[in-house]
Amino acid sequence: MLVRNAPTPFHQQVWKATKLIPRGKVATYSTIAQMVGRPGSARAVGNALNKNPYAPLVPCHRIVRSDGTVGGFASGSEKKTNMLHSEGVKVMNGKIVGLENYLYKK
DNA sequence: ACGGTGACGCTCA
DNA sequence: TTGAGCGCCACCG
Numbered sequence: 001m002l003v004r005n006a007p008t009p010f011h012q013q014v015w016k017a018t019k020l021i022p023r024g025k026v027a028t029y030s031t032i033a034q035m036v037g038r039p040g041s042a043r044a045v046g047n048a049l050n051k052n053p054y055a056p057l058v059p060c061h062r063i064v065r066s067d068g069t070v071g072g073f074a075s076g077s078e079k080k081t082n083m084l085h086s087e088g089v090k091v092m093n094g095k096i097v098g099l100e101n102y103l104y105k106k
Numbered sequence: 107a108c109g110g111t112g113a114c115g116c117t118c119a
Numbered sequence: 120t121t122g123a124g125c126g127c128c129a130c131c132g
Contacts, residue, residue: 008116011116028127028128029126029128030127030128030129033114038114040114040115040128041113041115042127042128043114043116043125044114044115044116044125045115045126045127047115047116047117047124047125047126047127048116048117049126050125051117051118063126065128066127066128070126071126071127072125074126077126108132109131110130110131110132111129111130111132112128112129112130112131113127113129113130114127116124117123117125118123118125119121119122119123119124
């Protein structure tokens with residue numbers, strides 16, 4: 001069947017790693033990929049967050065790209081930008097200002 | 107400095 | 120079941 005009614009361990013790790021990000025901090029897809037033990041597969045991370053059944057539970061809006069761009073989000077990148085502002089993260093034109101300042105690393 | 111392509115894991119139809 | 124796409128990143132020319 002290949003149709004997984006249950007999420008894979010990889011997904012679980014992605015959501016867990018995302019929830020580990022403290023408020024006011026952000027992380028890149030690559031960072032999350034390394035946290036889950038799948039470096040170089042940042043695509044799978046983005047896909048997992050997009051399909052994550054715990055959308056309000058997982059702060060997927062804290063996940064940004066390596067260059068600091070918010071990228072694309074399911075609920076609308078503009079809304080995410082607003083949420084990031086509420087957390088104290090400076091975002092300008094869909095891009096994190098001082099990404100390294102807010103970048104969360106393991 | 108810039109642009110385009112390859113590549114990984116997972117999901118959808 | 121198989122084939123193709125995705126919220127990407129890194130490398131190469």
